[in-house]
Amino acid sequence: MKAMILPEFGAPLRLATVPVPKIGPNDVLLRVRATGVGLTVVIMTAVPGRVTSFPRIPGHEVAGVVVEVGSEVTHVGVGDRVTCHFYLTCGVCRFCRSGRETLCPASPGNVGMASDGAYAEYMAIPARNVTPIPQGVSDIDAAIAADAIATPYHACREEARVGPGDSVLIVGAGGGVGIHAVQMAKLCGGWVLAADITDEKLAAARDCGADALVDVRRGDLAAQVAKLTDGRGVDAAIDFVASRETLEGSLKSLARAGRLVIIGSRPTAVFGADSSFTVDPRHVLGSMLEIHGSRYVTLTEIAQTLEILRQQRIRAIVSRTFPLEGAEEAHELIRKNALVGRAALVLES
Numbered sequence: 149m150k151a152m153i154l155p156e157f158g159a160p161l162r163l164a165t166v167p168v169p170k171i172g173p174n175d176v177l178l179r180v181r182a183t184g185v186g187l188t189v190v191i192m193t194a195v196p197g198r199v200t201s202f203p204r205i206p207g208h209e210v211a212g213v214v215v216e217v218g219s220e221v222t223h224v225g226v227g228d229r230v231t232c233h234f235y236l237t238c239g240v241c242r243f244c245r246s247g248r249e250t251l252c253p254a255s256p257g258n259v260g261m262a263s264d265g266a267y268a269e270y271m272a273i274p275a276r277n278v279t280p281i282p283q284g285v286s287d288i289d290a291a292i293a294a295d296a297i298a299t300p301y302h303a304c305r306e307e308a309r310v311g312p313g314d315s316v317l318i319v320g321a322g323g324g325v326g327i328h329a330v331q332m333a334k335l336c337g338g339w340v341l342a343a344d345i346t347d348e349k350l351a352a353a354r355d356c357g358a359d360a361l362v363d364v365r366r367g368d369l370a371a372q373v374a375k376l377t378d379g380r381g382v383d384a385a386i387d388f389v390a391s392r393e394t395l396e397g398s399l400k401s402l403a404r405a406g407r408l409v410i411i412g413s414r415p416t417a418v419f420g421a422d423s424s425f426t427v428d429p430r431h432v433l434g435s436m437l438e439i440h441g442s443r444y445v446t447l448t449e450i451a452q453t454l455e456i457l458r459q460q461r462i463r464a465i466v467s468r469t470f471p472l473e474g475a476e477e478a479h480e481l482i483r484k485n486a487l488v489g490r491a492a493l494v495l496e497s
């Protein structure tokens with residue numbers, strides 16, 4: 149089969165012909181139809197230790213058709229269209245059993261990092277990781293639902309606890325995940341302030357329903373938020389950038405009892421700058437602020453996200469599609485921060 153492989157750490161992806169993966173008794177084999185391309189893949193392939201062996205096929209935001217099932221698999225069959233959970237987990241630890249599987253201490257890593265992923269014509273994956281795609285949801289939309297849309301679902305609902313009347317700051321609102329967070333926060337009833345740093349990304353956020361725009365190039369984030377909220381601040385700030393500057397600005401932007409949700413990840417190895425930030429405990433105590441780390445989703449939340457897409461209550465924003473061979477070009481655009489919304493690889497069926 150054709151695949152885009154990462155031959156060694158730090159090398160560009162290259163097209164290769166490799167064997168179709170073999171499956172175990174608890175796995176399924178997918179014919180890949182579409183794969184999302186986002187910053188997560190670009191960052192993780194650049195952080196030493198995340199890819200566990202080379203050559204590796206990256207890609208985890210997948211929509212595919214089941215073409216083979218292992219002997220023990222009963223809940224999914226050949227011909228089913230499915231998408232996948234991004235974490236390889238044990239399924240039996242206290243976190244896996246309490247709906248917090250992204251904290252599984254026995255996890256060997258992620259799909260596309262610790263196992264071969266979806267930048268390929270076929271992908272093998274544990275059957276436990278897949279969930280069916282409802283009719284009426286396209287392959288591309290379903291692929292990016294698995295991360296770029298589901299991640300904001302968890303962040304808005306469980307971490308930021310956005311409800312009607314809440315004001316919500318989305319930092320990095322024009323990016324692949326942020327653009328869906330704008331819509332998700334609106335769907336939860338929030339009044340959304342969208343922050344970003346290019347005209348194109350701010351315009352995209354506005355098109356997706358943002359109530360106010362914060363152009364971070366124009367100076368202090370918190371000061372702009374204060375102005376837009378009559379000095380009150382926001383009930384929740386969800387930071388998809390998570391640099392020192394945005395985190396300190398987001399924290400400063402919170403109203404009393406506000407929630408800061410950290411989703412972005414900027415490893416020093418990739419970005420060259422330390423993103424550690426300063427927290428004044430008296431501020432956190434006095435205003436009873438909450439700081440949350442929001443790490444991906446559960447498989448149930450992916451299923452719920454697919455249902456929201458089926459109901460057409462969120463628009464999947466995929467601004468560019470590429471053939472499989474275009475994966476490196478897509479990565480390059482992401483490195484340059486030149487993509488609005490998500491990119492996807494579309495494979496011929």
Ligand SMILES: [Zn+2]
Pocket residue numbers: 237238239240241242243244249252253254255
């Ligand atoms: Zn576990």
